[in-house]
Amino acid sequence: MLALEGITHRYRDGSTVSLPTWQGGSGEHWAIIGPSGSGKSTFLHILAGLLRPAAGRIVVGDQELHRMGERALDRFRGRHIGLVFQTLHLVAALTVTDNLRLARYFADLPRDDTRIRTVLGRLDIDELADQYPHRLSQGQAQRVAIARALVNEPLAILAAEPTSALDDRNCRQVMALLTEQARESGASLIVATHDGRVREYMEHTLELAPGTSEAHHA
Numbered sequence: 686m687l688a689l690e691g692i693t694h695r696y697r698d699g700s701t702v703s704l705p706t707w708q709g710g711s712g713e714h715w716a717i718i719g720p721s722g723s724g725k726s727t728f729l730h731i732l733a734g735l736l737r738p739a740a741g742r743i744v745v746g747d748q749e750l751h752r753m754g755e756r757a758l759d760r761f762r763g764r765h766i767g768l769v770f771q772t773l774h775l776v777a778a779l780t781v782t783d784n785l786r787l788a789r790y791f792a793d794l795p796r797d798d799t800r801i802r803t804v805l806g807r808l809d810i811d812e813l814a815d816q817y818p819h820r821l822s823q824g825q826a827q828r829v830a831i832a833r834a835l836v837n838e839p840l841a842i843l844a845a846e847p848t849s850a851l852d853d854r855n856c857r858q859v860m861a862l863l864t865e866q867a868r869e870s871g872a873s874l875i876v877a878t879h880d881g882r883v884r885e886y887m888e889h890t891l892e893l894a895p896g897t898s899e900a901h902h903a
């Protein structure tokens with residue numbers, strides 16, 4: 686189960702964002718859709734435990750993230766949440782395989798190169814195992830990012846704007862990859878995007894209303 690309940694986040698400049706209460710069942714696929722500024726990134730970062738809200742509850746699996754300390758939160762995220770974020774780049778100095786090894790290492794999971802080969806194979810990029818990130822095309826890098834999100838067998842895969850820069854054909858391909866891989870792993874899939882095309886690939890949609898934030902006037 687995934688849930689956000691009564692979340693209000695206060696950014697450092699004092700502006701606050703309130704998110705609607707939401708519940709997703711395990712293994713469900715959700716599109717979080719809304720215009721710019723509606724809170725999609727805030728939603729995803731709160732659910733990943735990357736932002737700590739001023740108020741509200743965050744539930745992932747059987748854990749209450751709002752009650753966890755920083756270290757426990759980092760460990761939990763590394764172990765149970767697969768992030769596909771545009772700004773979360775691969776480590777340039779490491780091969781694809783070493784990037785995936787690192788993801789396991791950070792989650793305190795034992796080295797498992799068989800698992801890594803399996804995941805790369807599922808995404809049809811086994812031949813990139815020893816490649817460095819700068820040698821990858823954008824589409825290949827995206828597959829590697831998805832592989833890295835899957836390698837620890839997460840409870841939930843959270844993806845931010847995975848399709849915004851893609852034409853219809855590549856949009857379909859990436860959404861097929863994400864939904865198939867999530868299904869095979871039994872993971873929940875949460876895609877936050879302003880790209881309305883994503884709706885047709887997902888079972889559930891949460892629409893965020895424009896301007897859910899309140900500017901703080903000092």
Ligand SMILES: Nc1ncnc2c1ncn2[C@@H]1O[C@H](COP(=O)(O)OP(=O)(O)OP(=O)(O)O)[C@@H](O)[C@H]1O
Nearest residue numbers: 696698700702720721722723724725726727879898
């Ligand atoms: N670092 C920040 N400091 C202050 N306010 C912020 C910050 N990040 C976001 N906000 C505010 O919070 C609200 C929600 O922003 P958020 O980034 O979650 O929206 P979004 O739906 O992801 O938008 P976009 O589609 O443009 O990425 C907006 O009003 C925004 O101005």
Ligand SMILES: [Mg+2]
Nearest residue numbers: 722725726727
């Ligand atoms: Mg955003």
